[in-house]
Amino acid sequence: MTVSISTRRRVGRTSLELPAFGFGAAHLGELYGKVDEAQSRETLEAAWDAGVRFYDTAPWYGRGLSEHRLGGFLRQLPRDQFIVNTKVGRILRRPDDPANFSTAPWAGGLPFEVVFDYSYDGIMHAYEQVLQRLALNTVDSLVIHDLDSMFHDAEASAVFMKQLTGTGMKALEELKRSGDIKAVGVGNNVPGNLDEMLQEIDVDFAIVAVPYTLLDQSVLDTSMKRCLDKGIGVIIGAPFASGILVTGSGKGAMYAYDKAPPEVQAKVRGIEEVCAAHAVSMPAAALQFVLAHPAVVSVIPGAAKPSEVQANVAALANRIPAAFWADLKARGLMHPEAPVPA
Secondary structure, three states: OOOOOOOEEEOOOOOOEEEOEOEEOHHHHOOOOOOOHHHHHHHHHHHHHOOOOEEEOOOOOOOOHHHHHHHHHHOOOOHHHOEEEEEEOEEEEOOOOHHHOOOOOOOOOOOOEEEEOOOHHHHHHHHHHHHHHHOOOOOOEEEEOOOOOOOOOHHHHHHHHHHHHHHHHHHHHHHHHOOOOOEEEEEEOOOOHHHHHHHHOOOOEEEEOOOOOOOOOOOOOOHHHHHHHHOOEEEEOOOOHHHHHHHOOOOOOEEOOEEOOHHHHHHHHHHHHHHHHHOOOHHHHHHHHHHOOOOEEEEOOEOOOHHHHHHHHHHOOOOOOHHHHHHHHHOOOOOOOOOOOO
């Protein structure tokens, strides 16, 4: 199966239709290293020139830097020709001690402190801030961001969930009802957390990051099935498992936003062997695999260089033999029931 970059898929029961392939702008927030302004601009230009029309960002990405850069590019283009998604749950503010403030874990980014707030007022405040950073007066969708155990302990999660279910969802419902946004989503990094969220709230789509990739399908029978059964669209936010499915195994390989542990390295080496046996590009397999799931509406790989965008777009057109997928399953490197490209 090859995928057209312009193929559109409907998000749940909403009017929003997303291209199967989009651009994840986290790297423009300087996730793993500094990205100068010229390179950022060239990367966005390469995406646009390749036909990319769906862009995903967030206040957290570079503490506002990703939104500034993306908005600075998109604001000069016809608003009806692109789709932009950003996120709520964080408000940015001036730090109490600007001289000694660290932007970690970002390599660069902007010098603003994060305040988590999932209440009605917090979400509306965050919404106003993202519009200003993007220099756009509309966005197409909003995501409830990072209300999971990667960022909050159990006590904090309970407090923030109470904010969200108490008043926060009302804000998002109002924005959708008024036509300010077309869809409401939730972002997820940790297996199991999405199921917990979907028991508490109703959303149109979910951005699933590391839990569903060529490397790991542990949520196939839980979160992914729940989304499919409930008509919730899925956007795959980290198809390369935050790096290792592009770089391959070895020193410095990243997995789940950290150094890849030995067991992950070993599994990737197994996938690399199958790729070599069938002359298949692992990044191409990673991108095409996630799009085969019937709940998935789009995949949004990140890029920090024009060449990375171009490589990702080209990977969609790579032909991958059916025997490759069968071999992965036969070797126990993939869930036996995982949907694969036809």
